[in-house]
Amino acid sequence: MEENCNSRLKAAGNQKISNYSNLVYFFGNCQVGFFQKKPPLVSLLNSKKFYEWLVLVVLIMGCFQSKKTKNTAWCKELTVLASQTPFTVSEVEALHELFKKLSSSVIEDGFISKGDLQFALFRNTNKKNLFANRMFDLFDVKCNGVIEFGEFVRSLGVFHPDAPVAEKIHFAFKLYDLRQTGFIEQEELKEMVLALLQESDLELSDDAVQTIVDKTFSDADSKGDGKIDPEEWREFVSKNPSIIKNMTLPYLKDVTVAFPSFVLISEMGESEM
Incomplete structure (x- = not known):
């Protein structure tokens, strides 16, 4: 028997x-x-x-x-995110591997906290960086203190080479609008310029920094009211496209090639989703 x-x-x-x-x-x-x-x-x-x-x-x-x-729900989420961004389904799953690495930098909880992002960028959770903080705040669309996977993919999609230029211009405007007033003011621009110089290990005198800010407002503030609104910003960027050059990350064109070690879809092809 x-x-x-x-x-x-x-x-x-x-x-x-x-x-x-x-x-x-x-x-x-x-x-x-x-x-x-x-x-x-x-x-x-x-x-x-x-x-x-x-x-x-x-x-x-x-x-x-x-x-x-669970698998069905996951495949559906991948498909939805792919339909809402320039990424393919396989690329969205590759981004999930990147997301998991970032979200476990400090605590493995399935979300990217500000501490996770700071540690991933600087290997230090205490370092303060205005640019990194602004990026985190913009990725945290729900404003709940963490970046969820969907927010991560949709926000990164703006930096894709195939993303509409209008989205890049809008994102850049929000990046400089530190107080979230709907306008870019001189003090906000100066703060961001100083932060970018610091990250680039460049030093300029206060007079030089102020000259950059004054020149920018002279060209962009067409209404002369001491602030740059979205319409003025769009016009300014259209004349100076290099301003949003950093809003395009070439390696996002095909993240499955940029990150070949990531696990891609193996059990179900994109056509089946």
Whole structure:
């Protein structure tokens, strides 16, 4: 009986058990002393062992169903994000690997916190950086203190080479609008210039920095009210496209090539999604 059961186990390893009845029958016939050859249905239903196996089957099938539901939901999320951004489904999944690395920089909680971002950029959670803080705030669309995966992908999509220029201009405007007033003011621009100089390890005198700010407002503030509104910003950038040059990251053109070590979709092709 034991040898027969082992044979059944080995043979079943190459088969896919498709329903409850097959699984119950399989387990039942391999249980020593449970069945005598092919038991009648009455013996099966009256057996205590039957109910024990039935509970096991329900639990197993529940796990299968949960995994299937989870996979289906995940594939749907990948597809939706791909439809909303310039990324392909495979590239979105590659970005998920990057997201997981960033979100576990400090605490592995499935979200990118400001501490995670700072540690990933500077290997130091205490370093203060205005530019990094602004980027985090803009990625944190829900303003709940963390960056979720969907926010991460959609925000990165703005930096894709194929993203609309209008989106890049709008994102850059919000980046410089530190107080979130809907305008870029001189003091905000000066703060950002100083932060960018610091990150570039460049030093300029206060007079030189002020000259940059004054020249920018002279060219951009066409209404002469001491602030730059979105319309003025768009016009200014259209005449000086190099201003948003850093809003395009070439390697996002194909993240599956840029990050070849990432795990891509293997079980389901994009056409099946």
